[in-house]
Amino acid sequence: MVEPNGPLPQSVYWRRRALAAVVSVLAMVLLAWLIGGLVEADDQHPVRGTAGGTDLGDGTTGKQTPSTSASAPSSSPGPASPSGSTTASPPAPTSAAAPPPGPPGPCADTATRVAATPDVPSYPVGARPLLRLVVTNVGPVPCVRDLSRQLREILVLGADGARLWSSNDCYAPPEQDVRVLPVNQPVEFTVNWAGRTSAPGCPLNRETVPAGTYQVVGHLGALTSPPAALTLT
Template sequence: MYDPRGVYVRRRVGALVAAVVAMVALIWLIDALIGDDEPVVGVAASASPAQAPPSSGPSTAVRTSATASASASPSPRSRTPEQVPADPSAPCPDTSVRLRAETGERSYQVGRRPLLRLVVVNAGPVPCTYDLGRSRRELVVTSRDGKTRLWSSNDCYFGADAPEPTVLEPGMRNGFEVRWAGRTSAPGCPVRRDDVPAGDYRVVPRLGPLTGDAAALTITR
């Protein structure tokens, strides 16, 4: 006897079995196609540093760090030497001290008291200290040719022989003035002193061991 319901059930079961078989075959096929790549990928991922391909990351980082360090610290050539401030208390070398004599006027009449000036100048590039003690400063009046000594500002000076260390700024004038009575003198300050007659004379500046540029002085009647 024909049973339509049984035929339907058998066909459904057969279709399900065929579908399961087809799915199993498909899974096997996919595994056969890509299964060999997974171990290679796994080995590459777990490779030791000796086997792994070199990476530019660490080396680049080191070079960048070294470059940054080199940029941060100036090279020896680019450094500017520090300028050490000059010590004003350092003694002036004699070669940097310049002296000259000056007169208030070019000529004076007999009986007037000529103004004489000793000027000290530091010709060096930095300030320094020099002894300008009174006993070291001297103005000397001589004959025009310089052969005859007529008067000195120190002949009759009996003050204390105390040093006067003085800071001399570069190029700055340091002047010392004296009025000359127009009479002769000699070391030890003898009582007899003669009036200097009209004529042409020289005023010579001295400071310790130094002698400077003389100034001309004329005494008129």
């Protein structure tokens, strides 16, 4: 330590140095006490939260930064459960492609309608009345029906129901005719009646049918149509 120099005795200078040292120590103690008091006051007043972040005490706010340990949100969250957790949505059911429809089945008799009518209700004697046989699929779907020549028949009956003529008595050799019948699309067959009687085997002795009222009836296998009136004048 440097020795004090001056006109005064050295003891004076040493006392002054001691006093300055004591004052410096007291100032440092006082400063430490003030700082400790401020820190304690801050500990007794918790930080206030704000909507935008944390109040830092100087008029600014700090944003909350998510913890790096938090799991990232799912890219496709499911509906929230009552407890607040999310559950994955079940996969949507996939509809299987409908198989292609199979070939049509046979036409049931109950789905087949047979009708027989003359082209016009009245013809003169000696004319050749045009007679029609109409087959219609009245079922819900297309179906297959045998319409071969030997299964189709048109009859002319007397007023008493006696058989006078059949389209099958003198028909040509049989031919196969199996068809798919669309729903409600009639299939029509026609034949001209010569106005004479006939019998199985087509005998040569045939008589002209006189004027009167007759019935036209159609057959397709076991199916029979309602009678339709035909008048010869």
